[in-house]
Amino acid sequence: MASKSLQLHIVFLPQLAHGHLIPTVDMARLFARHGVKVTIATTPLNAHLFAKTIQRDSESGFEIGTYIIKFPSAEVGLPEGCENVSSLTSQEMQNKFFKAVNLFQQPLEQLLEELRPDCLVADLMFSWATDVASKFGIPRLVFHGTSCFSISIVDSVIRHAPYKKIATDFEFFDVPGLPDQIKMTKMQLPDFMKEEEGSERRKMMNEALESERTSFGVIVNSFYELEPAYREHYSKVMGKKAWQVGPVSLCNKDSEDKAERGNVASIDRHECLRWLASKKPNSVLYICFGSLSRFSAAQLNEMAKGLEASGQNFIWVVRKVNDEDKEEWLPKGFEERMEGKGLIIRGWAPQVLILDHDAVGGFMTHCGWNSTLESITAGVPMGIERYGEEGCGRSLQVCIAFVSQTKEIHDVSIHFEIRTSTATY
Secondary structure: OOOOOOOOEEEEEOOOOHHHHHHHHHHHHHHHHOOOEEEEEEOHHHHHHOHHHHHHHHHOOOOEEEEEOOOOHHHHOOOOOOOOHHHOOOHHHHHHHHHHHHOOHHHHHHHHHHHOOOEEEEEOOOOOHHHHHHHOOOOEEEEOOOOHHHHHHHHHHHHHOHHHHOOOOOOOEEEOOOOOOEEEOHHHOOHHHHOOOOOHHHHHHHHHHHHHHOOOEEEEOOOOOOOHHHHHHHHHOOOOOEEEOOOHHHHOOOHHHHHHOOOOOOOOHHHHHHHHHOOOOOOEEEEEOOOOOOOOHHHHHHHHHHHHHHOOEEEEEEOOOOHHHHHHHOOOOHHHHOOOOEEEEEOOOOHHHHHOOOOEEEEEEOOOHHHHHHHHHHOOOEEEOHHHOOHHHOHHHHHHHHHHOOOOOOOOOOEEEHHHOEEEO
């Protein structure tokens, strides 16, 4: 542990979305374990999501804590409790939410004035964070929440705008200036690039990217061996400093940390582990499409029929549904027929805990970056559902070859069709 007089102090400001909050907290914990004093600045409800984990680390002797920033719900016209992207149900609510996030500048300045840290690590979307850090004479590092691969693609598409020469949404175009030949369609562009030039969302993203360009550098939840060419591209071609510190999920060592990562799980971890322990190695298909994916009752019903027809053991994570809606999306008698063979988790699942278990042999995923890295770390092959493909982050195509060398599929019959990024089972 560093002496108090020499100890670095870093403030982390995560975006208020599970996909950004979880890896930022993991990263902060890693820094604390290396002797850095860490403060995580967030709102009351988001702080509650990782409070127990931070308390355990603090009790273990690491200097890590939280600084609470009141979420300005009333000021922007949002109901109380809407402090995370997962609670938003309309575009209007999203617009108000990001207006609220922009009001964090003054509380952050107050925090920096009070704590006088040595560095600020702030999510990409806090476009004013670079100027605030400069005001206090400290570096601002940007956290993207994605890979060097995706960052490089977005940069190239913005610089060269190759999509403007394409007439349809489904015609492929080449993304120029990258280490590999990358083809994509307009449909795969980041959402903000599909909007009109003057839209609020596009303006907000442009400001965020400009703030990144003037920042000290970027911290990426990735590792060099996974994407060496794109790490070099980011530094040499884009001309920015970058540090790969992942996979940050590895900081969760025991079952308690894994079970509570990001939220309190909707299933008791002991119950989950007992169920997995009753299955043969590599015999369980894990299905989860992230915290923001939404499916209709008809789509969920078709998935259930496919799972039953496959004959595979499975753990299926779905967003919470009301009891009265259960039969609208589950085939009649499905849970009774699947008892002992399938486990449905309604709400939040202990994903790292599940993926790390020997019984799991495949992961049907939306291919978000966190899920991709967690699957690679666990050595679990991935399949992707067409609905969930995450645009320029088509990391499945990069990762399948990597994980297939670390864990064979024995009892889970998954057929990967790389060309179309779909999977059938």
